[in-house]
Amino acid sequence: DTAVSQTPKYLVTQMGNDKSIKCEQNLGHDTMYWYKQDSKKFLKIMFSYNNKELIINETVPNRFSPKSPDKAHLNLHINSLELGDSAVYFCASSLQETQYFGPGTRLLVL
Amino acid sequence: GESVGLHLPTLSVQEGDNSIINCAYSNSASDYFIWYKQESGKGPQFIIDIRSNMDKRQGQRVTVLLNKTVKHLSLQIAATQPGDSPVYICAENLNNPPPILNAGGTSYGKLTFGQGTILTVHP
Numbered sequence: 508d509t510a511v512s513q514t515p516k517y518l519v520t521q522m523g524n525d526k527s528i529k530c531e532q533n534l535g536h537d538t539m540y541w542y543k544q545d546s547k548k549f550l551k552i553m554f555s556y557n558n559k560e561l562i563i564n565e566t567v568p569n570r571f572s573p574k575s576p577d578k579a580h581l582n583l584h585i586n587s588l589e590l591g592d593s594a595v596y597f598c599a600s601s602l603q604e605t606q607y608f609g610p611g612t613r614l615l616v617l
Numbered sequence: 618g619e620s621v622g623l624h625l626p627t628l629s630v631q632e633g634d635n636s637i638i639n640c641a642y643s644n645s646a647s648d649y650f651i652w653y654k655q656e657s658g659k660g661p662q663f664i665i666d667i668r669s670n671m672d673k674r675q676g677q678r679v680t681v682l683l684n685k686t687v688k689h690l691s692l693q694i695a696a697t698q699p700g701d702s703p704v705y706i707c708a709e710n711l712n713n714p715p716p717i718l719n720a721g722g723t724s725y726g727k728l729t730f731g732q733g734t735i736l737t738v739h740p
Contacts, residue, residue, distance in 0.1 A: 511660075547732060548655070548704055548706070548732060548733045549730065549732055549733075550661070550706065550708075550730040551730070552727055552728070552729075555727070563727055597660050597661070599660075604649050604651070604666065604710065605651065605663055605666060606651075606663075606728060607663065608653075608660035608661045608662070609660050610658075610659055610660050611658075611659070611660050
């Protein structure tokens with residue numbers, strides 16, 4: 508009965524590959540987010556969708572493309588993975604001010 | 618024990634003592650602030666929040682204090698326990714983009730997070 512879930516939890520891949528991370532929330536929230544957390548624990552917003560509509564698109568390489576098939580799902584596709592993409596990626600959702608986070612996807616690009 | 622989140626990212630306290638974790642935020646226009654804790658290998662978990670029209674809010678064993686004059690936010694944890702040992706992260710809402718009104722209420726679009734403070738509790 509996890510509120511915000513992400514798959515996979517771990518992702519190890521080679522440079523240049525394309526990969527996707529999936530996120531689902533069963534909280535009935537309208538807004539979903541993708542964050543990147545670096546090795547110093549800084550959480551940085553990448554994208555935000557409200558009712559399947561993109562509302563935040565930070566300065567992120569266009570190799571990163573979010574997709575929201577419905578308001579309960581927000582997936583992140585990454586093309587041509589680079590070493591610097593290695594990080595923990597968190598999905599979150601909110602109905603009002605408080606954002607609820609998923610468990611994270613640990614991406615390691617070799 | 619007390620820490621300044623940006624300059625002393627580690628705070629060590631004795632079990633049973635009160636802890637104070639500090640955070641300096643950046644934007645005087647921010648109107649909503651939130652504290653999360655993050656255990657190793659997990660996502661951030663909500664602790665407590667406060668709006669800019671308040672200067673204090675209490676939860677269970679935690680109190681958040683907001684000083685808008687000096688743009689300072691602090692989290693006080695009473696009777697610190699070993700289970701209180703994750704990383705504590707503060708965040709502010711910059712209102713950029715502005716809040717979006719949907720059927721469930723207002724959805725705040727963007728939180729800016731601080732680096733976090735590691736709390737170590739000694740028995």
